Amino acid sequence: MNKTYKSAAALLVLVLAVQMPAMAAGEWLMDTLNDAYFWLVMMGIVLLGVALFAVNHAFNTISKQFAKPKSAEEAAAEEVKPTGILAALTDATPVEKEADILLDHDYDGIKELDNNLPPWWKWGFYISIVYAVVYLLIYHVFNIVPSSSERWENEMASAQEQIDRYMATAANLIDENSVTLLEDEGRLKNGKKIYDLNCVACHAADGGGLVGPNLTDEYWIHGGSINSVFAVIKNGVIEKGMIPWKTQLSPAEMQDVASYVLTLQGTTPANPKAAEGEKYVPEAPEAAADEDSTDVENAEGEASEEESASEEGTEVALVTP
């Protein structure tokens, strides 16, 4: 009995020894327990243990066969005190001793032995009680290890972080085909900063144009869509003196400055350079389909009146808000 308690105590210590690092290591342990390889290795170890036990058992049995025959007394003494792991685990009563534990009732010839509960079973029971207490304390009282719902939330948060990080780099994957006109104030501000730093020398601070063309009018040499403007900024027009910026600005920065350049549309620069290139009319398929031909003519007529007015030097202050 004493021996049984000792073994049980040893097992409890083992369970606690496993639980203690669990308290300290929390997340790490959860990751390990969720790892399939960990369980494969554990299964391997258990199988190896079973195999070793079987080999040991077989070896003992064989060696007993070859041992010198014992006297009847010695043999009896040995039978009375079964040893070995199996005996410790089962606490089985040898057949010769069964008379001692036979209960004195008889149900139609069926008799009952008052065997002890097998120690392996009892230990499992005690350990599960201790485990329940430890589990309760770890997960629900002291919250040392995050619960599954908390872990779910943590994982969702870190996934969101990854998405954000990806989206940040995705902004740098845009090119002249996928670029869109930005309206975000922060990014337009950044566009202005880039413009003031890099473009003023040739296009003037207000976009009126110096060496480079006027960026405030509706006339564009290379097209006035966000895609065209982005493409010119990216690839430049080297033979005409417009630098390709793709090596110095990130795609996101070029998108910022391209969007900023388009906000200059319709503003009135101090010394506007004469219009160059073609007038750019934004594509508005739905609106155009609704209008009839006379309306379009009228709109163009108004535009050309404004154009001639500005050529005569009249301030077109009405255009600016």
Ligand code: HEC
């Ligand atoms: C060294 C002078 C120089 C600098 C600096 C410069 N540009 Fe230009 N840019 C030009 C010239 C010259 C052209 C006209 C190219 C042509 O005629 O094809 C031009 C054309 C352009 C066009 C096309 C205009 C059109 O009518 O199609 C855009 C848009 C433009 N530049 C934006 C920028 C931006 C944004 C920057 C700053 C990042 C910048 N440029 C910096 C000289 C410059």
